[in-house]
Amino acid sequence: xxxxxxxxxASVICVALKAAGYLVPxxxxxxxxxxxxxxxxxxxxxxxxxxxxxxxxxxxxxxxARVPAVLVAAGLYALKVxxxxxxxxxxAVAALIRLLT
Amino acid sequence: xxxxxxxxxxxxxxxRPVRPGxxxxxxxxxxxxxxxxxxxxxYGVSFGALATLSGLDIWQTCFLSLxxxxxxxxxxxxxxxxxxxxxxxxxxxxxxxxxxxxxxxYSIRMAPLIGxxxxxxxxxxxxTIDESVAVATAQPTASAQRWGFWVTGVVIYLGWNLTTLLxxxxxxxxxxxSAYGLDAAAAxxxxxxxxxxxxxxxxxxxxxxAAFVAALLTPVLTPGLPVLVAALVxxxxxxxxxxxxxxxx
Numbered sequence: 001x002x003x004x005x006x007x008x009x010a011s012v013i014c015v016a017l018k019a020a021g022y023l024v025p026x027x028x029x030x031x032x033x034x035x036x037x038x039x040x041x042x043x044x045x046x047x048x049x050x051x052x053x054x055x056x057x058x059x060x061x062x063x064x065a066r067v068p069a070v071l072v073a074a075g076l077y078a079l080k081v082x083x084x085x086x087x088x089x090x091x092a093v094a095a096l097i098r099l100l101t
Numbered sequence: 102x103x104x105x106x107x108x109x110x111x112x113x114x115x116x117r118p119v120r121p122g123x124x125x126x127x128x129x130x131x132x133x134x135x136x137x138x139x140x141x142x143x144y145g146v147s148f149g150a151l152a153t154l155s156g157l158d159i160w161q162t163c164f165l166s167l168x169x170x171x172x173x174x175x176x177x178x179x180x181x182x183x184x185x186x187x188x189x190x191x192x193x194x195x196x197x198x199x200x201x202x203x204x205x206x207y208s209i210r211m212a213p214l215i216g217x218x219x220x221x222x223x224x225x226x227x228x229t230i231d232e233s234v235a236v237a238t239a240q241p242t243a244s245a246q247r248w249g250f251w252v253t254g255v256v257i258y259l260g261w262n263l264t265t266l267l268x269x270x271x272x273x274x275x276x277x278x279s280a281y282g283l284d285a286a287a288a289x290x291x292x293x294x295x296x297x298x299x300x301x302x303x304x305x306x307x308x309x310x311a312a313f314v315a316a317l318l319t320p321v322l323t324p325g326l327p328v329l330v331a332a333l334v335x336x337x338x339x340x341x342x343x344x345x346x347x348x349x350x
Contacts, residue, residue: 001187001190001191002187003156003157003158003161003182003187003190004161005190006178006182006187006190006193006194007157007161007164007165007178008164009194010165010169010174010178010193010194010197010198011164011165011168011169012168013194013197013198013201014169014170014171014174014197014198014201014204015168015169015226015227017198017201017202017204017205018171018201018204018205018207018208018226018227018229019208019223019226020205020208021204021205021206021207021208021209021210021211021212021226021229022208022211022212022215022222022225022226024205024209033339033340033342035206036339036342037335037336037339037340038202038203038205038206039203039206039298039304039339040303040304040307040334040335040336040338040339041199041200041202041203041332041335041336041339042173042200042202042203042298043295043298043299043304043307043308043311043335044307044308044310044311044331044332044334044335045173045177045196045199045200045311045328045331045332045335046173046200046291046294046295046298046308047295047307047308047309047311047312047315047331048311048312048314048315048327048328048331048332049176049177049180049181049196049291049315049328050288050291050292050295050312051311051312051313051315051316051319051331052180052184052315052316052319052324052327052328053180053184053284053287053288053291054285054288055316055319056184056319056324058184058324059319059320059322059323059324060319060320061316061319061320065282065285066284066285066288069282069285069286069288069289070285070288070289070292073285073288073289073292073293074292077292077293077296082140083140083141083143083144083290083293084140084143084144084146084147086289086292086293087144087147087286087289087290087293088286089289090282090285090286090288090289091281091282091283091285091286091289092282093282093285094282094284094285094286095280095281095282096282098280098282099280
């Protein structure tokens with residue numbers, strides 16, 4: 001697969017999903033278990049991505065400057081600091097640790 | 102988006118007499134839409150930069166924001182590509198698609214609000230994202246809900262694409278990812294998308310379980326797959342309704 005294949009295929013699927021609710025009768029999705037799983041899927045995927053992004057190094061796990069950076073980010077989100085500020089702060093923490101070690 | 106016609110004065114749904122101009126509720130919705138829209142727009146820069154650093158070129162990065170236009174899926178796609186490269190393409194597409202499934206539920210909720218008209222629905226479908234739906238559903242009247250949806254959606258669409266381009270140009274200039282801590286920024290960005298969803302015990306349990314599964318499987322499976330397997334945690338917990346305090350609807 002080329003990167004264009006990946007980008008276009010994923011985009012087409014995501015657009016189709018958005019259009020689905022305007023085309024498909026709502027009945028098909030109204031079951032509470034389906035709705036609950038859809039909501040939890042978002043949570044599970046985001047959380048798994050955080051874990052892989054924080055700990056993954058190719059096909060392996062590595063503890064490095066990303067871990068304290070993400071912990072700082074979590075603390076700042078808890079303090080209701082705006083998204084952009086938190087992202088920049090996390091990058092700065094990781095960059096600083098790497099500079100000093 | 103010119104045909105979007107925010108705040109169509111024919112307010113047939115709320116049953117009030119049709120009147121020109123905006124009500125106080127409409128104005129409040131417009132303000133909320135602008136505020137949320139501008140705040141969200143700003144992190145398009147981090148998407149643009151991280152996308153180019155994950156191996157996509159500027160055009161592919163901009164294509165994602167123009168066409169896919171759903172932040173969670175966009176970040177998921179580049180996150181998997183960044184760790185697994187092109188060989189993880191299938192997993193990258195699947196992750197983006199799974200994260201996009203929540204938009205089906207958003208569009209079902211928005212469909213009666215948007216009303217008929219092919220182009221209006223096409224535009225609405227493209228603008229159906231977390232933020233536009235959140236602002237719309239927070240408004241008290243049908244008219245204000247429409248204002249909230251369209252203003253938030255249009256502001257974010259324009260802003261997100263501009264800041265994506267800006268971020269992609271910056272990312273293209275930066276060579277080394279890790280020296281600037283941008284790998285940690287990606288994780289922090291995902292955490293920001295996750296944070297507002299962690300209010301119930303059930304979502305907290307799923308978040309912890311999924312992170313654990315993904316981390317444990319990372320040394321065992323090819324990149325991209327651990328994230329997909331972790332999605333099973335949501336299916337098990339959601340299907341059996343584990344960790345629910347009371348019967349939630």
